[in-house]
Amino acid sequence: MSRLLDRNREIGAFVPQQDDDLIICRCEEITKGEIRRAVHEGMWTLTEVKRFLRAGMGLCQGQTCGRLVKGIVAKELGVRPSELEDTTARCPTRPVEMQVFGNEVHGHE
Amino acid sequence: MRIQKHPILDRIQKGRQVTFSLDGKPMQGYEGEPIAAALLAAGVRVHRYTTKARQPRGIFCAIGRCTDCVMVVDGKPNVRTCVTPLKEGMRVQTQVGISAKKESDDHETI
Amino acid sequence: MSKNGEVIIIGGGVIGCAAAYYLAKQGVSVLVLEERMIGHGGSSRNGGGVRQSARDVRELPIAMYGIKNLWPTLSEELGVDVEYHQDGNLRLAKTEKHIDILQNLVDNSRKSGLEVTMISGGQARELCPYMSEEVIAASWCPTDGHANPMLTTLAYYRKARMMGVHFITGEKVVKLKKAKGRIRKVLTQSGNVYEADTVILAAGFPSRAIANTVGIDIPMFKELNECLVTEMQPPMFWQMLGTAEADFYGHQTKHGSFVFGGSSGMEYYYRNQADFAHETSITPASVCRGIMKYFPALSGAKIIRNWAGWIDVCADRVPVIGRVEEVPGLILACGFSGHGFGIAPAVGQILMEIVLEKPVCVDISPLKYDRFHAKA
């Protein structure tokens, strides 16, 4: 079950920070500032941030930046990272070519 | 640089030496080792330039997870070079965005 | 008596968020209650089609209205690029049977005033050179297109929130209650009670159980829908694609990745009916095979993600939209049957018009909740 979130809760205004231009999502080249700003625009779950910015939506599917994004969003919301629900883990765990994905063979031997 | 002799591992076992190309230039490596290892041994650190900011990227996780080290291999973009074994005659190209670096971009290419 | 806004919207999907936005624009105070998160359900899990072709004639006017009046300026209006592309829709045929299906759809659509035509395989390949020779004909609707459903939903939410709409997520509605003959209370699993004079129920399949609590039923079931997304590809084509049998559909996104949806034919028998929509082990492979037959050039594209969601399928495969006469104050907007995204902006506006008792922009009477009857 999702945590109850009143999206009207005051989290303060967006204040620019010195390292806002740091790349956080290396695949989609999304910066810390973009993530922080998205939170202030109402993206309060990791999934919303991802869908809004594409952070974690690239080739590695958030396997590198997931933890970092979580930390930034949590800090912006003033909650513990563990309070944030991870984005959904989906198949495939690694990129797979369409012609391989569609080639269902039976048994290893 | 390759480790010639290691105090614990002695000589690290390798496959046969093969030739492949990077952006058209011939390179040497060992069959079966990750493409990334062969490139690193040859001092090549830049694998690609990113789509948006055209920033250089190279080996980062080396276990096939982060996808930062992808290159165009035999014409296919986004190939994870840290987990793709090297083969004789492989055509490896620096990736720019999702395409191969144009040969004309490379002044060293003859 | 306490009150939490003039209108409570149950469901923070694209319909709920769009309605909230258009209501807020009219100065109405709105509270949106969402069980999970914004755009959790079908709103973020669809192929992104913004099309009129192959629509049931009962909902076609809504689609046409939205494409004519709302979609073209939506990004500007909401301040977020929702990646709307109006580059046409090709619905593909590989067999004579397919051609018959498409011809029938084209004929019906044209009667409703939609500019859609049948074209040959060759003409289709001129529009989209990547298409294989297996395509022998297609329907072509140049005013159709696609948009990014995740961004569209979040853009409506973002703007509505900026305009003062109150959103509460993680709040699962379990019961509606009437008072003095009208809808009044909304009760949630967490024990909270919200009150309003008007309640819009736009919660996808769970709408059925919620409506049941005031004695209203909507004949619908939930069906698993699966999509897959590829790694970024070079720009190839911008049309929205579909097939005569609707077994696969998709488009290339602004980002460059392709999003394709499709079915394995086993959806009806999917045994796992848990709330969480898990992708199956068989459908994505089947969809991949389908895509490669139509677009061989994509066979080397890597799939980076599959996803699944529930479709709220109505008995006659068109949504229920409108007031419930038996429960004054209750407005339904559910049962979109897998094609709600493209009409969401228009439905949002329509819901605003219903709430404010304004003239509704198109005739929605064929979509009323009590239209269902057993066969004679």
Add this chain to the structure above:
Amino acid sequence: MKRYELIVIGAGPAGLSAAVEAANAGMSVAVFDENARPGGQLFKQIHKFFGSKEHQAKIRGFRIGQQLLKQAEESGVEVHLNSVVMGIFDLGEITVQHGDGVCHYKGDSILIATGACENMVPFDGWTLPGVMGAGAAQTMMNLHGVQPGSRVLMVGSGNVGLVVSFQLLQAGVEVAAVIDAAPQIGGYGVHAAKLARIGVPFYLSHTIVKAEGTDHVTGAVIAQVDESFRPIAGTEKHLDVDTVCIAVGLSPMSQLARMAGCEMTEKGGAVPVVDEYGQTSIPGLFVAGDVGGIEEASSAMIGGRIAGAAAARRSGYLPEEEFREKASALKASLGQLHEGMFSPKNKGRRDLTVTDEGYLLSKTLLHHGYLSEEEVAGFPGAAPGKSAGIHPVIECTQNIPCNPCQDACRFGCIRVGDHMTALPAVAENARCVGCGMCVASCPGQAIFLVNDEEEAGTATVTLPYEFLPVPEKGAKGVALGRDGRVVCPAEVVEAKTAGFMDGTVLLTMRVPLEMSMKARFFKTGEGTK
């Protein structure tokens, strides 16, 4: 569809151990791993493991990997390599990509043992080629025999940062510094001491501010941090490096558990909730190793065996009583590894000031990576007067789970006791014959043999040496102190090794008498520091 009684995902220490346990109980077992080689991280671990004999202490990680593979083969486990488990589905089904196709398999039980991945920390320039995970560097040098760079800055002083730094040195790579934002070294003191005595500087309460370079790393800037871990202006320091390694912790790779719908909890990352045998909220779905919470390979192997046994019980191959007996023995063994100041329950604690025995912990060790001479003398392994003539000096001052030194001395000079984490003590009047077995057996390389030759005014110090080239007898050079500084001239009098030492050389150097408790490393040539 092909069905196994147990499917194991991940051929690392946990997965292989589970597979062997289950197969030995009679189950049909298949292991799938995405890598070209099995063993997970074991084959990158070229250092000797801690623990006791039953935990395969003093054996190098890759050898343990070789043993596990042999066991897997003997027990009939099918190990499928280059096989990516793409997804996990309802009713115990997985899809596996292998070559140019995808296979479906079902398991009566499934064990997820996908391990962990490295955490990362963003800083200016962190996307430049040359910035990489410490594990990435380890993979390149220890698996593929390629140096990750020529001069490295290590960010993070946990065990991974320390161990990989040492391995970089072994691979012929320079280590410019080890830094950590925390005010003290996170990993084992003995690992830090190995680096410090070679001259690797530690900068605690320091962070990396920037990796410099346009196309790849050409330098790095570090700076001291305040209590909120923010860099303090004016404390910047430039380092000439071409590589920056990040070792700031690991996170469980639990995507498959989440995909399966396991109930999750937080334990250094999302991990599935498990029962005492590693079974998740989904009956028949187990996890073992780092994917269930970060520990180390020895614990992962025991955890794997417990889960493997539980799967065997579930399928009726292990009677309840036999299972309980086995599980409780394994858990006792795991419990031994979980004792002491570095136990999982003490993770991240920085307030410990004394050992379990009440000895004051060395502050210089925690802050600079080495023990001061005065501090060494206060510990039971090195107290003055413990032994005359040749005798071991054990510079092991933290409660780590390890006791091979106790078994190494056949004269019983060294005692750890029943609790593996107790500090080793050298007995009074110990009869030391100078065999050096203790020096060779210590995974922390923390034991030295000291022989004060009073008449000659010299002393010999025997130290463990794992570098190339090995200095030959008669080689002249300098002795380095615990802090890596030159303390005196030194001459090699013996360099001996044996097969069982597995690459460790016992290097004996002659130093002036008064330097016997100062000289701890040998460097060929004239050191001029």
